[in-house]
Structure formats: structure tokens, C-alpha cells
Amino acid sequence: MALAKLKGLPTPLSGASSASSAVSLKLNQEPVNTDDIDENDESGQNIILNIISQLKPGCDLSRITLPTFILEKKSMLERITNQLQFPDLLLDAHSESNELERFVKVVKWYLAGWHIAPKAVKKPLNPVLGEHFTAYWDLPNKQQAFYVAEQTSHHPPESAYFYMIPESHIRVDGVAIPKSKFLGNSSAAMMAGLTILTFLDRGEKYTLSQPNMYVRGILFGKMRIELGDHMIIKGPNYKIDLEFKTKGFISGTYDAIEGTVKDNKGKEYYEITGKWNDIIYIKDLRTKGSKKVVLFDTHKNFASKPKVRPIEEQGEYESQRLWDKVIKALAERDHEVATEEKFQVENAQRQFAKKRIEDGVEFHPKLFRKANPGEDLDYYIYKHIPDGNDYEAQIKSILEIAPILPGQKFTEKFQIPAYKKHEIQKIIQEKSQGK
Numbered sequence: 001m002a003l004a005k006l007k008g009l010p011t012p013l014s015g016a017s018s019a020s021s022a023v024s025l026k027l028n029q030e031p032v033n034t035d036d037i038d039e040n041d042e043s044g045q046n047i048i049l050n051i052i053s054q055l056k057p058g059c060d061l062s063r064i065t066l067p068t069f070i071l072e073k074k075s076m077l078e079r080i081t082n083q084l085q086f087p088d089l090l091l092d093a094h095s096e097s098n099e100l101e102r103f104v105k106v107v108k109w110y111l112a113g114w115h116i117a118p119k120a121v122k123k124p125l126n127p128v129l130g131e132h133f134t135a136y137w138d139l140p141n142k143q144q145a146f147y148v149a150e151q152t153s154h155h156p157p158e159s160a161y162f163y164m165i166p167e168s169h170i171r172v173d174g175v176a177i178p179k180s181k182f183l184g185n186s187s188a189a190m191m192a193g194l195t196i197l198t199f200l201d202r203g204e205k206y207t208l209s210q211p212n213m214y215v216r217g218i219l220f221g222k223m224r225i226e227l228g229d230h231m232i233i234k235g236p237n238y239k240i241d242l243e244f245k246t247k248g249f250i251s252g253t254y255d256a257i258e259g260t261v262k263d264n265k266g267k268e269y270y271e272i273t274g275k276w277n278d279i280i281y282i283k284d285l286r287t288k289g290s291k292k293v294v295l296f297d298t299h300k301n302f303a304s305k306p307k308v309r310p311i312e313e314q315g316e317y318e319s320q321r322l323w324d325k326v327i328k329a330l331a332e333r334d335h336e337v338a339t340e341e342k343f344q345v346e347n348a349q350r351q352f353a354k355k356r357i358e359d360g361v362e363f364h365p366k367l368f369r370k371a372n373p374g375e376d377l378d379y380y381i382y383k384h385i386p387d388g389n390d391y392e393a394q395i396k397s398i399l400e401i402a403p404i405l406p407g408q409k410f411t412e413k414f415q416i417p418a419y420k421k422h423e424i425q426k427i428i429q430e431k432s433q434g435k
Contacts, residue, residue, distance in 0.1 A: 034333055035072050035118035068338040072122040073327045075319040077133035077149040078306075079124040080161050080176055082116040083195070085303035087137055087145055087165065094170055094199050103206075103238040104261060104270060104282070106197065108296050110208050110233060111242075111257075115277040115298045121215055121223050123189075125323055125342075127151035127159060128349040129363055133319040134404040135306035143167045146398045147306060150367045152379050154349075158193075160368040160379035162401075166394040169201035171385075175377050176210070189213040196376050200387070206235045207376065211244040226254065227276060238263055244276065260285070309406050315414075364417035367402060382418035384425055 072079065084090075089112055093105035129151055137145040149161035156179060163172040174195035181188045191210035198205050209232045217223040228246040233239065242259035245252065255277050261270040272295065274280040279299075281292040314321040322345060329338035356363060368379040383401045386393045403410060413421065 033118075034331055035122050036120050037333075068326070068330060068335045068342060069333075070122055071326075071330060071338075071342075072118055072124045073330050074124055075127050075131065075133060075323055076124040076157075076159055076176065076178075077127050077131060077151065077161070077319050078135075080149060080159060080174075081135060081147060081306045082303075083110070083113040084137075084145070084147065084163055084172070085116060085305060086112040086301065087139055087304055090170060091139070091141065091165070091168055094168055094202075099236075100238060100261075100269060102204075103235045104295075106206055106235065107233055107240055107242075107261070107272065108280075110195075110197075110231075111272075111276060111280055112296050112298075112301065113303070114211075114227065116303055117225070121225055125326070126157060127319065128317075128322070128345065129154040129353070130366065131317050131319055131322055132315075132367055132402065133308075134402050135308050136404050137304060137306055139165070141168075144395070146395075146404055148367060148381060148398075148401055148404070150365050152365045152368050154353075158378065160365070160377070160381075162368075162381040164385065164394075164398060166385075166398070167391045169199060171198045171200055172196065173198075173377060173380055175379060178213075183214075185216065185218055187215045187218060194377060204236055206233065208233045211242075214246065224254070231259075238269075240272065242272065309403060309408070313403070313406065313408075315403075315410055364419060366414060366416070367418055369418045369422045382422040382425070384429065 086109055089105065089109040093102055093109055096102040096105050132148070132150040134149075135147045137147075139145060143165055145163065145165045147161065147163045149159055152158050152160045152175075156177060159176045161172075161174050161176070164170065172195060174193060176191065176193040178189040178191055178193075181190065190212050193210055195208040195210070196205060197208060209230070211227040211231045212229045214226045214228050215223065216226055226246050227244040229244060231242040231244065233242070238261060240259045240261045242257055245256040245258065247254045255275040257272065257274060257276050257280070259272050260268050261272065262268050268285045271283045271285055271292075272280065273283070273292065274295075277298060279294060280296045282295040283292040284290045308320060311321050311324060316322065320327070323342075325341040326338050326345065329335070329341060355361075365379065367382060369382040371377055371380055381401065383397055385397050399405065399408065402414060
């Protein structure tokens with residue numbers, strides 16, 4: 001039974017006592033990454049069985065409280081940065097002069113981050129309404145990349161994010177909207193979100209969808225995560241429909257992908273195959289007899305993790321500070337404390353929601369505005385980032401959105417709803433332009 005692998009509070013290392021485990025850790029000086037451990041004891045099995053008894057195939061899981069031992073030590077707002085941890089590939093794509101090859105490199109960049117995940121079956125913490133997360137990267141080319149995210153909706157859960165490398169004219173906007181369902185022996189996160197990549201100096205826009213995520217083997221069989229269905233990437237003149245193939249009950253293989261790069265008239269150029277968490281290959285379809293070559297090897301490329309301000313500098317609704325006690329308890333595998341601290345965070349959220357209803361007050365994000373008619377996403381960062389090559393002005397504008405770099409302080413303007421800040425900014429711009 002796969003449920004045996006979801007039981008709650010095992011000894012830290014299989015077949016070892018807590019004391020011997022501690023000695024082992026001390027000797028090796030290597031902390032165990034609890035995100036990579038499947039928990040297993042009787043209390044965990046009872047919790048899962050109790051949850052399953054309440055579910056029907058097709059029901060929404062977003063309102064179900066899941067046990068803490070299947071939670072990753074980070075919020076969804078931080079988890080999104082997995083897709084951004086290969087900035088070198090993005091910079092390489094931007095600098096490519098040939099449009100077709102540039103599109104292929106965009107595909108390579110977007111595929112590169114999907115293998116970054118816990119080895120065990122874990123899901124990120126569900127962000128609470130108004131939670132936000134900021135981060136930055138110091139890049140090898142001496143430039144910096146900046147990231148801002150906020151939970152803009154709770155039911156359904158929607159995370160909006162913004163990423164930019166100003167000096168390289170690269171901007172990413174996106175929303176992640178996971179719609180969870182129970183499917184019997186599986187659960188699914190149907191990913192309705194979209195990512196928009198823009199090369200500002202080229203005037204090029206790419207839209208990138210996300211594959212769906214499945215947890216297989218909840219009731220029987222081996223528990224594992226699969227990516228499935230389709231990821232569609234479109235550029236100005238090229239596109240690809242990448243199928244993430246799930247393993248069949250009898251035949252097939254895990255983690256396989258397959259897709260063909262085509263132009264808008266349907267002409268085929270490249271075939272992309274392989275496994276999203278292993279080696280991805282590319283084959284030139286224009287040359288008869290051509291062989292597939294490695295496009296990306298997950299074993300030979302190393303992610304660049306984002307940098308975050310110290311906890312003591314963070315606001316109470318910043319992800320790492322908000323979930324700090326939960327994350328520490330998860331790291332120590334103290335699920336009783338993790339459950340209680342998680343309840344405190346979520347109960348406070350319920351009380352705030354109740355008070356808003358009583359006061360007749362609507363929630364408004366502080367960092368993202370609702371989209372205008374015709375825009376691709378539901379939300380965009382409220383701040384206008386200047387066009388052109390004035391990088392100092394662009395960076396200044398980004399750093400005014402929220403504290404991102406160490407030493408930055410919150411200002412009173414931070415508390416103003418994003419839509420109001422956006423309106424004020426538009427008025428100031430119009431006055432400066434003499435309108």
C-alpha cells in the first residue's frame with residue numbers, strides 16, 4: 001500500500017533511533033533535507049485515510065487541510081522561482097540573433113527548471129491572501145535580476161509574479177492558478193496560469209503555459225509525482241506543443257516529453273524529446289538523417305537559487321517570515337508543532353476575511369493591479385517600469401515596489417492598494433507629459 005509511505009512521524013532515518021541519527025548527522029556535518037523524505041507511521045496513515053473518506057472523484061482539494069508531513073518548506077510564491085533559476089539560459093536566448101534559434105533557446109530555458117523539486121512527494125505551502133515574496137539574483141555578467149510575487153486571490157488560489165533583468169531588457173510576468181482535484185488513486189493540480197516573457201529591446205513576446213501535475217498512487221501502488229498533458233509555447237513566428245506523457249497502466253515510461261517546433265504556417269523545424277527530469281534532446285527535422293543531440297542535461301546544469309533579505313528585515317506578510325515557525329518545525333520533523341503553527345497562520349487569515357465581510361471591505365492586492373481589457377494575464381505589477389536604456393531609472397522603479405535588497409525599508413506607500421498606486425502613477429505621468 002502506498003499509504004504506508006505517507007504515514008506521519010517516523011524515526012529520522014529508516015531503521016535508526018533519533019539518537020543514532022543525531023550522531024550520524026553530527027559526524028557527517030550534512031543536514032538531512034526533510035523535503036526529500038517520505039514520512040511513514042500509523043498516525044500519518046490514519047490522517048490520509050480520514051481525508052480520503054471525505055472525498056469524491058473530481059472534488060476540489062483547495063479547501064481540504066492536508067497533513068503537514070507532505071508539505072514542502074516553502075510557499076508557492078517562492079516555489080515559482082524554480083522556473084527562474086537558470087538565468088544564464090535566458091540571457092543566452094536573448095542574445096541569440098537568429099529568431100528560430102532564439103525561440104529554441106527560450107524553450108530550453110523554460111524546460112530547464114521543471115526538474116527542481118523535492119525527491120519525495122511534497123507540495124508547497126498555500127499562500128494566504130496578501131502574502132508576498134521578493135528575491136534577487138547577482139548574475140555572472142554583473143547584472144541583477146529581481147522578483148516580486150503576491151497572492152492576489154485565495155479562492156481560487158492565484159499567485160501573480162514579476163521578474164526582470166533591466167540591463168538585458170528581459171521581463172517576465174505571470175500568474176499561477178493551480179486547481180486541485182481528487183481523482184481516486186491520484187490527485188491533480190490543473191495549472192491554468194500563464195507566463196509572459198518579453199524581450200523588450202526586440203519587441204518580442206512569448207506566451208508559455210504550464211503542464212498539469214499529478215500525484216499518483218495515493219491508495220495503492222508507488223507514490224510519485226508526474227507532469228502531464230500539454231505545455232504550449234508561442235513566439236511571434238514559432239510555436240511548440242510539448243506533450244508531457246504520463247505512464248500508462250500497463251505500458252509506457254515515466255516523465256517523457258515530445259513536441260515539434262513549427263512556424264505559424266505549420267512547417268516543422270525541430271523535434272524535442274527525452275525526459276523533463278533527465279536529458280532533453282533536440283533533432284533537426286530539416287536535415288535528412290540528422291541525429292538527436294542533447295538540448296539540456298539536468299545532471300550537468302546547476303540551478304542559481306534566488307537571494308532573499310534576512311528574516312529580521314522582512315514584513316509580517318512576507319513568505320519566509322510568515323511561515324517561519326512552520327518551516328522550522330518541518331525541518332525538525334516536528335509535525336505537531338508544524339500543524340499548530342500552520343493553523344495559527346490560516347486561522348488569522350480566516351479572521352481577517354470575516355472582518356472584511358463584516359465591514360463591507362473588499363480585499364485589494366498591494367503590489368499587483370487587475371489587468372486591463374485585452375491584456376494576457378489577470379494581474380500585472382502595478383508599477384510602470386520606464387522604457388529604453390535608462391537602467392538606473394528602471395532599477396529604481398523596481399526597488400520602489402517593495403523591499404527586495406538587504407537593507408531596504410518598508411515605507412508608508414507600501415500599504416496603499418496597488419490599483420490606487422497605479423492610478424496615482426498614471427496622473428503623475430500625464431502631468432509630466434503635459435497632458
